[in-house]
Amino acid sequence: MPDNDQQNPPGSSSTSPGDDATTDVDDQFRAILEGLRTTLPGVQVLFAFLLTLPLQSAFDGIRDMERYAYYVAFFGSAVSSVLFIAPSAHQRLRAPITGVERRSERHLQMTVKLTIVGTAIFAISLTASVFLISTLVLTDSSAVAAAAAVAALIVWSWFFVPLVTFQRT
DSSP states (O other): OOOOOOOOOTTOOOOOHHHHHHHHHHHHHHHHHHHHHHHHHHHHHHHHHHHHGGGSGGGGGOOHHHHHHHHHHHHHHHHHHHHHHHHHHHHHHIIIIIOOOSOOHHHHHHHHHHHHHHHHHHHHHHHHHHHHHHHHHSOHHHHHHHHHHHHHHHIIIIIIIIIIITOOO
């Protein structure tokens, strides 16, 4: 769905020195929103699953440890959803209501922070979900191992690879 951003029409050139910075911020903001379009459905599917779990009759029989894992997963997926949706809400509310520039460097920095925090919280939620489901079908020690394996994979693929492997030299 196209945005109604303040952009130069295709084929036009800009002569203002600030236009390059605005275009760069706009491009970075669009890239973040595109990433969120692929991440958010995963968070929302997990949240939807977790919403239905307490309504199942078997939920009454879970242990306290499993209830804590459930709540960490449920609360984490809710918080992640809020943080991932926030940048889209910002862009829709800023210019039409306040007249404030729709995207700025400061807005971009806040969006990056929101998505990083949302990603970290989602990692915890996903790990707690793996632990919860694993305790229902495996032994407790196997459930801990499964959750630890998923947590390690998340840390490696979501954080280590982009921060260490692709580090600029």
